[in-house]
Amino acid sequence: MRGMKAVFNLSLPVAAVAILAGCASVPQRPEEAALPVGGDFLSVEAELPFNTQWWTQFGDPELTALVDRALSANKSLELASANLRAAEASALGARLGRSYSTSANTTAEVGRAARSGEDVDLSVQGGLGASWEFDAFGRIEAQIAAAEFDVEAARQARRDVAVIVASETARNYVQMRGAQTRLEVARKNAQTQAEGLELLQTLFDNGRATRLDLERAEAQYRTTLASLPRYEATIQSSRNALAALTGRAANDPDASLANLVSTRLDIPEHEGAIATGSLAELVRRRPDIREAEATIARQLALGEAARADLFPTITLNADLFALFDDSNNVGDLSSFGFGIGPSISWAGPDLRRVRADIAVADAVSEAAIAQYEQTVLNALSEVESALTDYTNELRRRDDLQRAAASARRAIDLARLRFEEGLDDYLDVLEAQRTLLTAEDQLAESRLQSSSLAIAAYRALGGVELMDGTPQADPEMALE
Template sequence: MSAMRYVSCHASIGATAIMLAGCVSAPAGPTMPDVPVQGTYLSEAADLSLELEWWKQFGDPVLDSLIAQSLSANKSLDQAAANVRVAEAIASGARLDRSYSASTSFDGDVGRSAQPGQDVRASIQGALGASWEYDAFGRIEAQIAAAEFDVEAARQARRDVAVIVASETALNYVQLRGAQRRLAVARKNADTQSEGLDLLQTLLDNGRAARLDMERAEAQYRTTLASLPRYEAAIESAKSALAALTGQPANSRSSLVMELVTSADDIPEHRGAIMAGSVEDLVRRRPDIRSAEVVIARQLALGDAARADLFPTITVNANVLALFDDANDIGDLTSFGFGVGPSISWAWPDLRRVRANIDATDARTDAAIAQYEQTVLNALSEVESALSEYTNELKRRDDLKRAAASAQRAIELARLRFEEGLDDYLDVLEAQRTLLTAEDQLAESRLQSSSRAIAAYRALGGIEMPNQYGTEPAIALE
């Protein structure tokens, strides 16, 4: 067929479809919503950027190594990456609907005539068929778009998992270091209390101390010892969680895990301010918001596909047939046949069912829009709460630093006054208790301030994806 005849035929098919569908109109559907609260800045932050490798703000090489390992070996991330590949394969198959589909068939038959003396005859029939749907009303393109939005949703789900994995790794590491620090504080105080017990025993033997002071000191010492197993259990729990997050068994003896067990580095603390940015930045950054936005786009595409069902489906079919009664007929061109022609199918007698499907699709789109708007509002609330909690914990930490310094000076004075005979040992015990409480609360506050910083970064949703998971740009939703 010449190009001119093809164009003429193509145009005539489209014209026929338009004539058939002229009396049918598609109802307008929902549209992509705007950001619920545009222009608002989070916590008056002026810097719109966010450090994607935010864990490096803690200045801890071990934490950097742990997160790098978790982002490369975590099994949940492997699963999310596999889900992306599934969606990509499905979208690739959907794109093939733009081209033709082909099929072949072969049938054979061997038989003998009922009349005597006839030879055995064999027949072979072959067919080759191809069809192509003319997407006059955009149904195929809408279905392809929906499949591509599924790919983007899978990518955003993978990013969401990465945010969770990175933040959980950082949080468990901080909890591990916090438990190690609190254990060290308790042990140091237990050693000091043990020395005090020895001193009291000597004084008691010489008649210079009361049995009551001895019993009080013993009770305080045993209470401090009783706190040690709790911190040791917290260390083991955090170590097991870190092993799982980095794709290792809980009893792993890898060099990195062993380093965590044998070392007792200080609690890593965040350095510098956390810049949140604008609402628009948050919407672009948080995977759950992007995912909710993609769901709307997918539903809009499905709505377009549903509206296309109001109009005829036009297909161009081509078939080639061949029949061979015996081997001598293979070269006989009269045994071949072919046909080319369009077919039109239309659900016109049942358009009420089509419109019902459109209504259902639009309702699902409305639900997706509501979910998107609620997701944005929830995200704003999470960010504001996380930043507020972080700021207030920093104030608490600074006050506890001053309290611990005062408690240290107080115990030095209490011991001096006891040695000079100005006070009894009860004042020393009280000063020791105050110091232990202040130092433990300071360690706990340092842990909490780091945890609050991690929670803020998790709420902000920023992360740099490792190369093995791909860096494909997100598809435009506008």
């Protein structure tokens, strides 16, 4: 081989030419990234004593265990967590824009001229490069800010999923217990009606009752029996939903899920008051509102990054090179050289595309602001409706409790008057029907009041103010 030549190129920041090997540090990802602007709302949860485990207010250990299991095993939450990790990784990549970038390459060629008798030449070239952009107009910082706000939006989206998972778990559990209670009421009334039907059959055989009385009693008994499969189906569907929420298949023979169906417990009811605080606090703690706010900040940051493209991009470079051929060697210092200087690039003088990108960013920001305002309006509507419905249902439940008590006394009086021959059996049937309706409505109202309490917590963002916290609006602390 007649000769060998190699070329090495290196681009570095001006101040870093002497420390080529990488003495510059890469920014580390913080555990909780602080947002550059508009970050006041991010620390509100630490400023106020919030209770995020609202489901413990129902005083049901089974419910607490189910919600805890759902929050640790739910697949939608795993998806939201993966999205958050992806956003954090993207933010880490954006922060690397503050540091210099490096690259390396090497090539080798073997060749010989077409003329006969020529020697084979080996050519080796290698390069090691690094470049650093001087962020004179804030483009990199704006991109970093957008990435950090994207992380916050993903974090709030995950929290929103957690609120939904917890509330849906609690709602399905309450639905199952409510269906079990209503099933028990229907079975108890069916048993009472069956005994009455047997007695009426005996009276009919002895000529003391009419065929009309017997048919009416039979129709009422069969109607009550017809309601049993509906409650049983509700119990099973709620069990299947709880299985999915806790990360299990509907046909999973899990003992804990089987015990939920086989063990009949009372409907869990909310204990104490729902401490809501002021509407301003609501706006700060609902995850969908905070996600929308982070989205606005992200779009505004992207708009700043787009405006930075109106100005030149300045990159500082330094070159170190070496050239070897048949007339020199690696140890020959005359084969080495270096160069240093800035590199400037600009999208101008035709900036129409840049201005179009700015217009797009501004329009998307306006859309994000409109979405935020609509989210706030929807949140206020949901809270007002949930609290109003919950308050009204509590009043309805109190009236139904008194109605059920009166219906129990009425059926005793109706039986007594029938046995003494003062009334016919139609009055007994009517009293039984009234009692069944009252007890079923009472069970349904207890179910609804618990479900509406869960809906209120969901509307409040899955949190409530801790006990002892001063209320901005005392009327919003509902019993």
